[in-house]
Amino acid sequence: xxxxxxxxxxxxxxxxxxxxxxxxxxxxxxxxxxxxxxxxxxxxxxxxxxxxxxxxxxxxxxxxxxxxxxxxxxxxxxxxxxxxxxxxxxxxxxxxxxxxxxxxxxxxxxxxxxxx
Amino acid sequence: xxxxxxxxxxxxxxxxxxxxxxxxxxxxxxxxxxxxxxxxxxxxxxxxxxxxxxxxxxxxxxxxxxxxxxxxxxxxxxxxxxxxxxxxxxxxxxxxxxxxxxxxxxxxxxxxxxxxxxxxxxxxxxxxxxxxxxxxxxxxxxxxxxxxxxxxxxxxxxxxxxxxxxxxxxxxxxxxxxxxxxxxxxxxxxxxxxxxxxxxxxxxxxxxxxxxxxxxxxxxxxxxxxxxxxxxxxxxx
Numbered sequence: 180x181x182x183x184x185x186x187x188x189x190x191x192x193x194x195x196x197x198x199x200x201x202x203x204x205x206x207x208x209x210x211x212x213x214x215x216x217x218x219x220x221x222x223x224x225x226x227x228x229x230x231x232x233x234x235x236x237x238x239x240x241x242x243x244x245x246x247x248x249x250x251x252x253x254x255x256x257x258x259x260x261x262x263x264x265x266x267x268x269x270x271x272x273x274x275x276x277x278x279x280x281x282x283x284x285x286x287x288x289x290x291x292x293x294x295x
Numbered sequence: 296x297x298x299x300x301x302x303x304x305x306x307x308x309x310x311x312x313x314x315x316x317x318x319x320x321x322x323x324x325x326x327x328x329x330x331x332x333x334x335x336x337x338x339x340x341x342x343x344x345x346x347x348x349x350x351x352x353x354x355x356x357x358x359x360x361x362x363x364x365x366x367x368x369x370x371x372x373x374x375x376x377x378x379x380x381x382x383x384x385x386x387x388x389x390x391x392x393x394x395x396x397x398x399x400x401x402x403x404x405x406x407x408x409x410x411x412x413x414x415x416x417x418x419x420x421x422x423x424x425x426x427x428x429x430x431x432x433x434x435x436x437x438x439x440x441x442x443x444x445x446x447x448x449x450x451x452x453x454x455x456x457x458x459x460x461x462x463x464x465x466x467x468x469x470x471x472x473x474x475x476x477x478x479x480x481x482x483x484x485x486x487x488x489x490x491x492x493x494x495x496x497x498x499x500x501x502x503x504x505x506x507x508x509x510x511x512x513x514x515x516x517x518x519x520x521x522x523x524x525x526x527x528x529x530x531x532x
Contacts, residue, residue: 187420188497188511276391 228273229284235266307349307390308333308357310367310375311383312400314411315344318379326374332366333357340393342400345407348375349396357387368516376516380414382407382525383516410524416487417465419520420513424453424479427506452504453479459496460511463489466520478507482519 242259323339331337331350340347371383390396461467470480
């Protein structure tokens with residue numbers, strides 16, 4: 180994809196002042212290619228996973244409270260631990276699929292600070 | 296673990312979709328012989344008349360630099376879409392496995408086929424119109440309301456030129472993002488048979504409006520049209 184073979188009519192000249200550079204570069208890397216990494220799909224995945232992570236952390240805290248309160252049998256404690264570990268593994272897997280880090284899974288709530 | 300199960304569960308980078316009818320078995324074999332953007336063999340998966348062009352990848356953490364974007368554009372343009380209808384996907388569109396890809400293909404075959412049929416003998420072009428004036432005048436123009444505002448005559452000329460190309464097009468879109476001396480940017484999906492008519496119109500307009508510079512670029516793979524026609528392709532994946 181050379182610059183020249185994309186110009187079917189006209190020529191890049193000085194009248195294009197500040198835009199000359201961007202014209203030249205856009206001929207090499209067509210600006211139409213969608214290369215925005217912060218795309219809808221990525222943004223939506225981030226939002227959903229952030230909310231799932233929030234729920235996961237709430238469930239974990241609730242489980243710990245019940246554990247400390249002594250209201251669970253040994254069998255229930257084992258099942259709960261297993262479920263939480265599975266959920267955490269699944270979250271790690273999904274973060275990998277969407278190329279998100281732990282730091283990405285958060286929402287800036289402005290004056291209220293971060294969600295997580 | 297068998298090799299086939301490794302293949303099925305490995306992530307794939309999806310380049311885009313094409314019509315099976317446009318790809319001979321020799322062309323597919325030729326494509327699959329050469330490595331893709333990230334060095335792995337490219338592969339083709341067919342379902343009900345539509346094929347997906349992919350590359351197996353070993354890591355989900357793929358580089359997204361401008362060099363790779365440029366190379367991606369080259370693969371799309373020179374190996375996948377040349378003289379053939381092709382629906383390009385966003386740079387680094389990754390699906391978790393071949394099974395997911397085939398599921399997507401099966402669910403979306405009709406929509407993909409319809410769009411591919413619209414791309415037969417049509418290609419995408421870009422028109423840019425610039426105001427030809429000394430630099431300080433252009434700065435003064437843009438200081439006014441912070442946007443392109445030359446004169447009623449120039450505005451009318453820009454509108455006439457853009458409409459003329461749009462009238463020759465199957466589809467057109469005014470792009471945003473004018474700056475400096477750039478007065479207009481637009482994308483057009485033009486029938487191959489009407490390209491010369493567009494070029495003739497541009498020649499006439501350039502002679503009629505010497506204070507404007509017209510730049511007509513292309514052909515490009517139909518990135519803009521596909522984004523318009525199918526919404527954001529990634530959201531459907």
